[in-house]
Amino acid sequence: MSSRTTRDRLPLAVLGLAALAVGFFALPLLGLLWRTPWSSAWDVVTDPITRAALWLSISCSLWSTAASVLFGVPLAWVLARVEFPGRGVVRALCTLSMVVPPVVGGVALFAALGRRGLLGQYLDLWFGLRLPFSTAGVVVAQTFVAMPFLVITVEGALRQQDRRLEEAARTLGATSWYAFRRVTLPSIRPALMAGTVLAWARALGEFGATITFAGNFPGRTQTLPLAAYLALETDPDDAIVLSLLLISTSFLVLVGLRDRWLGAAASGTGRSVAER
Amino acid sequence: MAHRKHARTLVAVALLVGALTAAGCGRRSTHASSTVTVFAAASLTEVFTSIGEGFEADNPGVEITFNFASSSALAGQIRSGAPVDVFASADAATMSRLTDAGGTTGAPTTFARNELVIVVGAGNPRKITSIRDLADPDLIVVLAAPQVPAGRYAAQILEQAGVTVTPKSLEADVKAVLTKVTSGEADAGIVYATDVRAAGDEAVGIAIPEAANVVATYPVAIVEGAPNPAGASAFLAYLTGPKGQATLASFGFGRP
Numbered sequence: 172m173s174s175r176t177t178r179d180r181l182p183l184a185v186l187g188l189a190a191l192a193v194g195f196f197a198l199p200l201l202g203l204l205w206r207t208p209w210s211s212a213w214d215v216v217t218d219p220i221t222r223a224a225l226w227l228s229i230s231c232s233l234w235s236t237a238a239s240v241l242f243g244v245p246l247a248w249v250l251a252r253v254e255f256p257g258r259g260v261v262r263a264l265c266t267l268s269m270v271v272p273p274v275v276g277g278v279a280l281f282a283a284l285g286r287r288g289l290l291g292q293y294l295d296l297w298f299g300l301r302l303p304f305s306t307a308g309v310v311v312a313q314t315f316v317a318m319p320f321l322v323i324t325v326e327g328a329l330r331q332q333d334r335r336l337e338e339a340a341r342t343l344g345a346t347s348w349y350a351f352r353r354v355t356l357p358s359i360r361p362a363l364m365a366g367t368v369l370a371w372a373r374a375l376g377e378f379g380a381t382i383t384f385a386g387n388f389p390g391r392t393q394t395l396p397l398a399a400y401l402a403l404e405t406d407p408d409d410a411i412v413l414s415l416l417l418i419s420t421s422f423l424v425l426v427g428l429r430d431r432w433l434g435a436a437a438s439g440t441g442r443s444v445a446e447r
Numbered sequence: 448m449a450h451r452k453h454a455r456t457l458v459a460v461a462l463l464v465g466a467l468t469a470a471g472c473g474r475r476s477t478h479a480s481s482t483v484t485v486f487a488a489a490s491l492t493e494v495f496t497s498i499g500e501g502f503e504a505d506n507p508g509v510e511i512t513f514n515f516a517s518s519s520a521l522a523g524q525i526r527s528g529a530p531v532d533v534f535a536s537a538d539a540a541t542m543s544r545l546t547d548a549g550g551t552t553g554a555p556t557t558f559a560r561n562e563l564v565i566v567v568g569a570g571n572p573r574k575i576t577s578i579r580d581l582a583d584p585d586l587i588v589v590l591a592a593p594q595v596p597a598g599r600y601a602a603q604i605l606e607q608a609g610v611t612v613t614p615k616s617l618e619a620d621v622k623a624v625l626t627k628v629t630s631g632e633a634d635a636g637i638v639y640a641t642d643v644r645a646a647g648d649e650a651v652g653i654a655i656p657e658a659a660n661v662v663a664t665y666p667v668a669i670v671e672g673a674p675n676p677a678g679a680s681a682f683l684a685y686l687t688g689p690k691g692q693a694t695l696a697s698f699g700f701g702r703p
Contacts, residue, residue, distance in 0.1 A: 386616025
């Protein structure tokens with residue numbers, strides 16, 4: 172009897188706390204909607220500067236997501252599978268940008284890739300390549316803060332994966348590249364998708380490193396978060412509309428992905444594992 | 448076992464947080480009248496920090512808390528209900544927008560003036576001598592964004608001088624412009640004369656001819672609903688009095 176009451180009480184408490192958590196996230200969003208100046212919203216959304224910022228936000232965040240996948244998946248694989256001295260240090264180093272305040276991250280990028288930076292001075296000297304104040308600089312800043320989210324997610328999945336599948340593939344004559352592509356990657360697909368979405372969302376909302384490293388110029392480096400921040404200076408109403416635009420863009424993509432890709436990916440893995 | 452250890456840690460953390468919160472509340476309630484919260488324009492960072500020290504020395508037991516950012520950002524925070532005693536703006540327009548919205552008590556007082564200059568890195572590596580040089584497309588020029596006072600002043604100056612500049616970036620506040628130049632990432636910018644002075648050896652200021660230049664006036668006011676109105680008046684009196692004015696002059700600000 173007493174054990175049943177405990178069992179009954181626990182889910183209630185959990186439910187209550189979960190409801191509080193939902194409220195904690197829903198309330199600020201409701202506040203934004205409540206404050207939104209709907210009559211002028213359309214003018215703000217159709218403003219050429221807003222459209223440029225939206226386009227820049229979408230394209231830069233996609234580029235930085237692509238870069239995160241290209242470099243992040245191999246990095247996660249090395250961190251999960253290759254034993255080498257100092258692996259913990261390398262892992263900490265590669266996820267440091269999650270903890271560093273983004274503005275400081277921007278300063279660090281200057282020190283590395285700026286015109287007077289460690290590497291940046293040679294990029295300028297040899298290739299005439301200047302990342303600060305350029306659209307490429309936005310992608311660099313976003314990748315710097317977003318990639319760790321993908322690395323951590325994918326590495327976690329790789330560690331939990333049953334390595335015997337890969338070994339079985341190898342004993343059946345698959346090359347290591349073939350095994351990685353046809354066995355390892357499909358089995359971590361849900362985690363890869365989740366990590367990609369996390370990295371993309373982080374890149375889309377990136378502010379501190381971008382405004383520090385890439386500066387703020389409409390059409391070139393002014394992404395939606397930057398436009399929203401500057402609008403806050405003179406016209407808080409515009410800032411709210413811009414924030415809503417950013418939120419609805421990410422919301423649409425996240426919901427769309429969940430149904431089309433994540434669901435398919437999850438069931439796809441289930442099937443392939445069952446087939447095997 | 449592990450679970451119990453976890454629970455014990457949680458309880459300890461909760462107790463600690465509770466104790467700290469209680470201590471924090473206690474301190475705030477006993478000394479409520481002795482803290483003056485001042486929101487001030489980014490360009491006042493150094494001089495107000497120094498004035499604050501002088502004010503605290505003259506008024507034992509009174510503590511000043513500063514928040515430095517662009518004037519327009521601060522005005523926005525005040526409109527949203529931030530508990531502030533004194534607001535010092537870098538331009539009259541931002542202050543009057545707040546005053547018109549009923550955000551201040553009484554009329555604002557002008558307590559200082561400032562002028563704008565071209566800022567370049569130490570040694571002036573690109574040999575910039577006049578405002579016309581900023582039109583050079585090979586030059587990396589950064590300005591403050593038109594949403595903040597320093598950016599509005601810069602745009603006004605360039606228009607009056609008849610010079611077209613394509614800035615690489617429109618920074619969120621004037622100190623960010625200065626940092627981009629002192630770090631060598633930008634070749635030139637337009638900032639307040641006092642910013643260049645505060646940067647010491649790292650920056651060189653080049654005067655802008657008076658005909659094209661703009662004089663920035665700094666108004667200060669007590670915020671409507673100030674938690675500490677007595678402290679706010681005392682700070683205003685110190686700021687506009689001989690000691691405050693002497694400190695402002697020593698940082699390169701002009702008299703009102």
